[in-house]
Amino acid sequence: MLVTVTSRSRKEVVKGGIQLSENATVKDLKASIHKRTGNLYPERQRLSLPLISGQTPPTVLDGDKRLCDVFPEGSNHIVILKYLGPQVKYSTLFFFEYVGPLFIYAMFYFLPLYKFVGLPEKQVIYPVQTYATIYWCFYYFKRIMETFFVHKFSHATSPLSFVFRNCCYYWSFAIFIAYFVNHPYYTPVGETQMYIGFGLGIICQLANFYCHNILKNLRDPKGQGGYQIPRGFLFNYITCANYTTEIYQGLGFNIATQTVAGYSFLVVATYIMSHWAAFRCLVQK
Amino acid sequence: MAGLAILKRIYLAVYNWVVFAGWLQVLYWAVQTLRTSGYEAVYAAVERPLQFAQTAAILEIFHGMFGLVRSPVSATLPQIGSRIYVTWAILWSFPETRTSPIVSSLVLSWSITELIRYSFFGMREAFGITPSFLQWLRYSTFYILYPTGISSEVGLILTALPYVKVSEKYCLRMPNRLNIAFDNYFATLFTLASYIPGSPYMYTYMIGQRAKALAKAKKSA
Numbered sequence: 001m002l003v004t005v006t007s008r009s010r011k012e013v014v015k016g017g018i019q020l021s022e023n024a025t026v027k028d029l030k031a032s033i034h035k036r037t038g039n040l041y042p043e044r045q046r047l048s049l050p051l052i053s054g055q056t057p058p059t060v061l062d063g064d065k066r067l068c069d070v071f072p073e074g075s076n077h078i079v080i081l082k083y084l085g086p087q088v089k090y091s092t093l094f095f096f097e098y099v100g101p102l103f104i105y106a107m108f109y110f111l112p113l114y115k116f117v118g119l120p121e122k123q124v125i126y127p128v129q130t131y132a133t134i135y136w137c138f139y140y141f142k143r144i145m146e147t148f149f150v151h152k153f154s155h156a157t158s159p160l161s162f163v164f165r166n167c168c169y170y171w172s173f174a175i176f177i178a179y180f181v182n183h184p185y186y187t188p189v190g191e192t193q194m195y196i197g198f199g200l201g202i203i204c205q206l207a208n209f210y211c212h213n214i215l216k217n218l219r220d221p222k223g224q225g226g227y228q229i230p231r232g233f234l235f236n237y238i239t240c241a242n243y244t245t246e247i248y249q250g251l252g253f254n255i256a257t258q259t260v261a262g263y264s265f266l267v268v269a270t271y272i273m274s275h276w277a278a279f280r281c282l283v284q285k
Numbered sequence: 286m287a288g289l290a291i292l293k294r295i296y297l298a299v300y301n302w303v304v305f306a307g308w309l310q311v312l313y314w315a316v317q318t319l320r321t322s323g324y325e326a327v328y329a330a331v332e333r334p335l336q337f338a339q340t341a342a343i344l345e346i347f348h349g350m351f352g353l354v355r356s357p358v359s360a361t362l363p364q365i366g367s368r369i370y371v372t373w374a375i376l377w378s379f380p381e382t383r384t385s386p387i388v389s390s391l392v393l394s395w396s397i398t399e400l401i402r403y404s405f406f407g408m409r410e411a412f413g414i415t416p417s418f419l420q421w422l423r424y425s426t427f428y429i430l431y432p433t434g435i436s437s438e439v440g441l442i443l444t445a446l447p448y449v450k451v452s453e454k455y456c457l458r459m460p461n462r463l464n465i466a467f468d469n470y471f472a473t474l475f476t477l478a479s480y481i482p483g484s485p486y487m488y489t490y491m492i493g494q495r496a497k498a499l500a501k502a503k504k505s506a
Contacts, residue, residue, distance in 0.1 A: 180466070185459035260465035 001067065003077045005033060013037070013081050020067065027063045033081070043157045046082040087157035094147040097166050101174035102140040108178035109133040119184050126188040131198060132181050132257050139205065139249070150212050152219040173265045180259045189258050197256025204249035207234065211242035240277040247273065293353060294410050300344065301407035305400060307338030312396040319389060328376065328383035331392055338399065339372045360490050363483050368395070370476065371438050378454060379445045387444065391437035398430045420502065424495040431491065435484050442477055449473050 001024075004017040018032045030042040048058035049070070061070055061079065071077050107113065109129070112121050180186065188194070214230050234241035247270050254262040314330040322330075342365050348354045349361050371391070376382055405419045450470045457467040 180464050183459060183464065183466075186464055187460045187462055258462070258464060260463050 001077055003029060003067065003079060005079055005081050008080055008082060013040075022068055024067050025063070026061045026065050026067065026070065029067060029079070030063070040081075040083070041087075043087045044084045046084050047079045048082070050078050050080055084159060086160040088160055088163055089156070090153040090158055091147050091151075093158055093163055093166065094151075095144060096163055097170045098140045098143045098147070100167055100171040102137055102144070104171060104174040105133060105136045105140075105178040108175075108182040114184055122182070122184045126186070128188045128194045128256060129182055129186065131194070132253070135198060135201060135253060135256075136178075139253075142205065142209070146209070146212055150209075150216050152216050173261075173268075177259060177261045177265060180261045181257050189256070193258075194256045197252045197254070199252070200255065201249045201252025204245045204252060208242060208245035208249060211235070211245055215242060240273070240280055243273040243277050297348075297353065298407060298411035300341075301403045301410060304338050304341050305403035305407055307334045307341065308396045308399040308403065310334035311338060311392060312400060315389065315392045315396065324386045324389045325384040327392060328388045335392065335395075336372060336377070339368050339395075342368065360487070363487060367438055367480075367483070371441055374455075375441050375445045379448045379452070381448050382441055382445045385441065385444050387437050387440040390433055391441060394430045394434035394437060398426065398434065401426060417502065420498060424491075424498050427488075427491045427495075431484075431488055435480065435487075439477065439480055442473060446470070446473060 001022060002017045002019055004012065005014040006012050014033060014036050018029065018036065020028060020032065026047060027042070030045050030047065033045060034040050034042055047061040049061070049072075051058055058080065067077070114121060189197075210233060211230075214232055214235065218230055229235075230241075234244065238244050247266070250262075250266045250269060254266055311331045311334045314334070315327050318327045318330040345354070345356070345361050346358060346365060349356050349358045376388070382388070401419065401422045405415070405423045408419065409415050453469070455467070455469045457465065459466045
């Protein structure tokens with residue numbers, strides 16, 4: 001079959017179209033487009049069908065679908081190509097997001113940085129500050145390990161610009177929180193409160209790890225993708241239990257360390273995760 | 286709902302003309318004072334109408350958020366943010382800045398710009414007419430008034446800096462139970478720095494708006 005590839009302004013991207021076998025998939029089409037154009041890597045292509053009047057989100061073409069299944073009966077075989085720009089793997093994105101806070105926090109604990117803002121160096125280091133450093137650094141270490149050994153990602157890539165944007169978010173909050181918890185004038189909470197906080201945090205991190213494993217086992221080993229509803233453990237009661245445990249472990253950290261900085265990060269993160277969870281609930285329904 | 290549309294129009298018409306009246310007072314008293322007493326007295330003469338008109342503009346953020354007007358929040362927020370900051374966190378908070386000649390350039394730039402803007406929108410909402418002369422003014426005077434206004438804002442913040450540092454006003458120091466601190470001097474420096482990307486952004490936004498408005502006027506002509 002002959003497939004015509006145009007841009008969103010209906011200019012032909014590949015002159016004369018692309019000739020493909022009847023059984024060809026969208027993936028084959030993307031590979032052919034790449035071969036013909038040279039610079040349009042498959043990951044940077046978003047292919048969709050021409051909009052029917054009144055339709056708002058375009059029908060994006062999924063990689064493994066066969067082309068003959070995708071085109072409506074008797075249509076000219078036209079696909080619209082959107083250039084997505086440079087992409088990175090999700091694992092790359094996550095790695096940079098998490099490695100920053102890991103080192104930044106440790107720097108504020110170990111290095112004499114406060115003299116640069118005219119403050120005296122710490123006279124005493126409270127136990128809670130030491131435990132907080134261990135907790136925080138372990139937390140981001142866990143996240144990095146999960147990125148490479150646990151998580152199975154749905155879409156192959158995400159835009160390069162997300163690296164800059166997301167790192168700003170994670171790294172700025174890391175600086176903000178690390179600065180205040182390790183501050184020479186930091187005021188610790190009572191011992192009981194500290195233990196309750198870290199206790200809650202550790203329990204939730206373990207629960208969170210278990211949730212991630214349940215989610216990992218949901219994905220078809222052949223990488224079919226798509227959303228499925230997780231079952232078992234907390235998922236029987238809560239839709240996105242992995243986010244819930246994430247939020248409560250953050251709460252634990254804040255109960256133990258008690259800073260405005262830490263709580264503000266918790267509020268923002270909760271807000272963001274609520275949006276993701278709402279989207280997922282919608283998809284699962 | 287036709288009723289809602291009329292209500293919105295009445296509200297916007299009233300809003301624009303009321304704030305216009307505020308800025309008219311600002312301009313009037315500024316010019317009068319400059320002619321009779323000199324620049325040191327300008328702030329004292331315009332303080333109340335200035336605070337009223339400038340603070341009322343906060344409503345415009347909600348107008349954008351709730352779709353009453355088309356302006357994106359990304360353009361209104363920095364503009365109103367910087368205006369409110371200079372009006373309250375600098376001029377009102379640090380009286381030492383009030384006698385500066387920069388207050389005059391600030392107040393004149395702001396009031397002339399806002400008179401054009403509010404009358405333009407007021408005409409449109411109340412009478413349904415957009416006089417081409419007003420439209421030309423609105424999309425041309427910013428070429429001069431944005432630089433003069435922005436430089437005045439920056440100038441006043443710079444004037445206030447030593448007083449910010451010495452007075453410790455609005456500073457929150459540690460130790461405290463919430464383990465939070467706020468250093469006004471540092472925050473003021475940060476605000477000044479934000480003018481570096483912020484000013485070209487606002488200026489080029491207006492240039493873009495001008496192109497759009499002139500293209501639309503040409504098409505309907």
